[in-house]
Amino acid sequence: MAKLAFQTLDDHSTPFWALIAFHVALVAAGLGAALYMEENGHIVTGMNNQVVWGLPHVFAVFLIVAASGALNVASVSSVFNRLAYKPYARLSGLLAIALLIGGLAVLVLDLGRPDRLLVAMTTYNFKSIFAWNIYLYSGFVVIVAAYLFSMMDRQAAKSAAFGKAMGWLAFGWRLALTTGTGSIFGFLIAREAYDAAILAPLFIAASFLYGLAFTVLVLLTMSRETRDELMPEEMLGKFRGLLAIFALAVLYFTAVQHVTKLYSAAHQGVELFLLRDGGVFPLVFWLGQIGIGTVLPLALLAFAPRGTKGRLAIELASALFLIGGLAQLYVIIIGGQAFPLALFPGMEVSSPALDGEVGRYVPALPELLLGASGVSMAMLIVALALRLMPFLPKAPAGEVSANAATAQGLGASDPMPSGRTL
Amino acid sequence: MSDARDSRSDLAADRRALLRGAGGLLAVLLAPGVTLYALGGTEAAARAPGEAVSPKVRWGLLIDVNACPAECDACVAACRTENGWADTGHSATDPHWIRKVSVRDPASGAAREVPVMCQHCASAPCVDVCPTGASFRRADGIVLVDRHICIGCRYCIMACPYKARTLVHEPVHDQTADAPRGKGTVEGCTLCAPRIDAGRLPACVEACAAKGAAMLFGDLNDPNSAIAKAVAARAPARIRADLRLDPGVGYRGL
Ligand code: SF4
Numbered sequence: 001m002a003k004l005a006f007q008t009l010d011d012h013s014t015p016f017w018a019l020i021a022f023h024v025a026l027v028a029a030g031l032g033a034a035l036y037m038e039e040n041g042h043i044v045t046g047m048n049n050q051v052v053w054g055l056p057h058v059f060a061v062f063l064i065v066a067a068s069g070a071l072n073v074a075s076v077s078s079v080f081n082r083l084a085y086k087p088y089a090r091l092s093g094l095l096a097i098a099l100l101i102g103g104l105a106v107l108v109l110d111l112g113r114p115d116r117l118l119v120a121m122t123t124y125n126f127k128s129i130f131a132w133n134i135y136l137y138s139g140f141v142v143i144v145a146a147y148l149f150s151m152m153d154r155q156a157a158k159s160a161a162f163g164k165a166m167g168w169l170a171f172g173w174r175l176a177l178t179t180g181t182g183s184i185f186g187f188l189i190a191r192e193a194y195d196a197a198i199l200a201p202l203f204i205a206a207s208f209l210y211g212l213a214f215t216v217l218v219l220l221t222m223s224r225e226t227r228d229e230l231m232p233e234e235m236l237g238k239f240r241g242l243l244a245i246f247a248l249a250v251l252y253f254t255a256v257q258h259v260t261k262l263y264s265a266a267h268q269g270v271e272l273f274l275l276r277d278g279g280v281f282p283l284v285f286w287l288g289q290i291g292i293g294t295v296l297p298l299a300l301l302a303f304a305p306r307g308t309k310g311r312l313a314i315e316l317a318s319a320l321f322l323i324g325g326l327a328q329l330y331v332i333i334i335g336g337q338a339f340p341l342a343l344f345p346g347m348e349v350s351s352p353a354l355d356g357e358v359g360r361y362v363p364a365l366p367e368l369l370l371g372a373s374g375v376s377m378a379m380l381i382v383a384l385a386l387r388l389m390p391f392l393p394k395a396p397a398g399e400v401s402a403n404a405a406t407a408q409g410l411g412a413s414d415p416m417p418s419g420r421t422l
Numbered sequence: 423m424s425d426a427r428d429s430r431s432d433l434a435a436d437r438r439a440l441l442r443g444a445g446g447l448l449a450v451l452l453a454p455g456v457t458l459y460a461l462g463g464t465e466a467a468a469r470a471p472g473e474a475v476s477p478k479v480r481w482g483l484l485i486d487v488n489a490c491p492a493e494c495d496a497c498v499a500a501c502r503t504e505n506g507w508a509d510t511g512h513s514a515t516d517p518h519w520i521r522k523v524s525v526r527d528p529a530s531g532a533a534r535e536v537p538v539m540c541q542h543c544a545s546a547p548c549v550d551v552c553p554t555g556a557s558f559r560r561a562d563g564i565v566l567v568d569r570h571i572c573i574g575c576r577y578c579i580m581a582c583p584y585k586a587r588t589l590v591h592e593p594v595h596d597q598t599a600d601a602p603r604g605k606g607t608v609e610g611c612t613l614c615a616p617r618i619d620a621g622r623l624p625a626c627v628e629a630c631a632a633k634g635a636a637m638l639f640g641d642l643n644d645p646n647s648a649i650a651k652a653v654a655a656r657a658p659a660r661i662r663a664d665l666r667l668d669p670g671v672g673y674r675g676l
């Protein structure tokens with residue numbers, strides 16, 4: 001097996017600087033928005049007492065879920081011993097940490113009292129899944145950092161056992177983390193939209209998809225930046241296949257989620273609301289999540305030319321999957337709240353507190369800026385780390401292909417196993 | 423009502439118990455709260471400083487919906503005055519510690535008005551989900567939010583099946599001493615804990631007595647109290663009884 005080589009970024013092109021500038025501007029705008037919200041209260045957002053979690057939660061959950069999924073490439077390489085993925089393991093760990101920090105920052109800045117972060121970190125209610133998540137999240141950062149250390153430190157890297165152990169630990173932890181995030185919704189007994197055991201596997205499948213889509217986007221951007229073929233043809237095929245499989249898995253669980261609830265009399269109301277009658281939510285679901293976020297990118301993956309010529313299509317598909325992910329969480333998080341709580345099932349109700357009314361929610365600019373700034377924050381962390389330490393593979397195409405040929409990748413040798421049947 | 427006077431419970435004592443368990447940093451953060459509650463308590467005739475809230479007591483309400491006239495708003499108005507909350511001009515973010523819900527049966531056309539506030543659940547989901555423990559249940563069954571620990575995550579609002587809690591969306595002014603409120607924190611019915619600790623009735627119950635007299639307040643655990651007798655005679659209805667949260671608020675004529 002050829003020795004893996006890694007590189008740091010030391011020279012930036014103009015487009016890359018432009019990208020950095022864009023992210024810096026967005027982070028600044030996000031922080032400004034958070035200050036503005038802190039100063040004036042949540043009245044300056046679209047959130048209210050019916051829809052208490054808005055766009056920031058959509059972005060935060062999206063980033064946290066993506067973070068655990070981003071670790072997959074590293075897990076596949078060390079836990080499942082797929083050597084072909086080894087060159088990307090470092091980047092995968094880095095991306096996982098960065099996305100998680102971006103998501104947590106948004107979550108914290110959207111608190112009613114972000115200044116009380118210290119209280120949140122020192123006062124715990126151990127019955128609360130939220131409190132557990134604080135441990136899951138900080139543990140994740142520590143474990144992935146140790147995992148990165150096991151890969152990158154000269155001494156530590158010699159011990160295969162240490163690396164393997166860290167790999168397993170990180171893998172187990174990421175499953176717990178996604179489950180923990182999904183469980184936040186599982187505890188909301190009275191909210192009909194969240195009353196589904198299928199949410200846990202759905203979140204895990206979604207994490208695979210978003211995490212991989214982020215990884216592919218970063219790799220392709222960096223390929224351009226380093227003028228190095230970071231994803232040789234073979235890997236491109238594998239990633240393409242994996243993206244399609246994960247997207248189909250998410251689609252499958254989404255279908256199960258909705259169909260089973262449609263057939264239960266108690267949940268029909270909320271299902272019809274989300275899928276047909278709920279105004280903006282069916283639109284976001286069918287057009288955003290299913291159309292733009294699933295069918296279109298799957299078609300792109302299926303019909304794009306094979307080999308390196310399909311690169312642009314794969315890049316575009318990854319971006320669309322991420323948009324689909326945001327749409328999916330919008331429907332779950334906001335749609336689920338907009339559907340009125342039934343205090344008196346079967347009755348017609350009204351009150352000054354808007355009982356029985358569909359929750360109105362129009363995202364305001366500060367929320368959008370705050371939410372989107374989480375993505376930018378993650379990307380800036382990645383860019384900075386790439387400059388400081390050798391996370392990026394240095395891959396003469398031939399060498400990696402040789403590696404890959406000896407290993408059986410997850411996507412098998414057929415670059416597009418599921419695409420053909422589409 | 424005598425039940426209330428018997429209970430020598432004290433919120434400040436509760437606060438101190440919390441403080442003992444917490445670290446020094448937390449003590450600093452909590453200190454203003456202690457002062458606030460202690461000040462509120464000094465006027466109270468029934469206050470026994472240092473005495474803990476009694477777990478033997480379970481405060482509860484029994485509301486007779488048939489005795490509650492549609493046009494009456496006395497309980498809501500009294501709560502507003504007592505606890506210093508008001509409409510903000512933005513209906514979707516208005517606070518609602520108590521509200522009257524109009525309920526109509528589409529089959530029979532029968533309509534009634536139901537006063538709804540925090541149901542002071544024994545198995546309170548808001549308490550279970552709160553990450554910091556700001557949502558807590560006193561030994562005497564009253565569910566409260568500690569405004570000094572609440573980080574405004576709104577998880578409790580998501581978890582409450584009764585829409586009983588609201589987030590303070592805007593800066594607040596003119597707070598009453600007994601009911602501190604704060605932008606960015608969550609609030610809801612306290613069952614007028616400071617009044618109860620002082621041996622008085624909750625403001626809504628007192629106001630209702632002069633109108634429909636639809637509300638009965640007292641200690642559910644005291645077999646001699648009027649409310650315990652009424653409950654023993656005929657089990658009250660609960661809103662969303664299917665959720666089995668064991669609310670402290672019961673209804674007649676739902
Ligand atoms: S009614 Fe809502 S806020 Fe009150 S105790 Fe029950 S769950 Fe908590």
Ligand code: SF4
Binds near residue numbers: 567571574576577
């Ligand atoms: S909003 Fe406050 S009281 Fe409610 S769960 Fe969060 S910290 Fe607890």
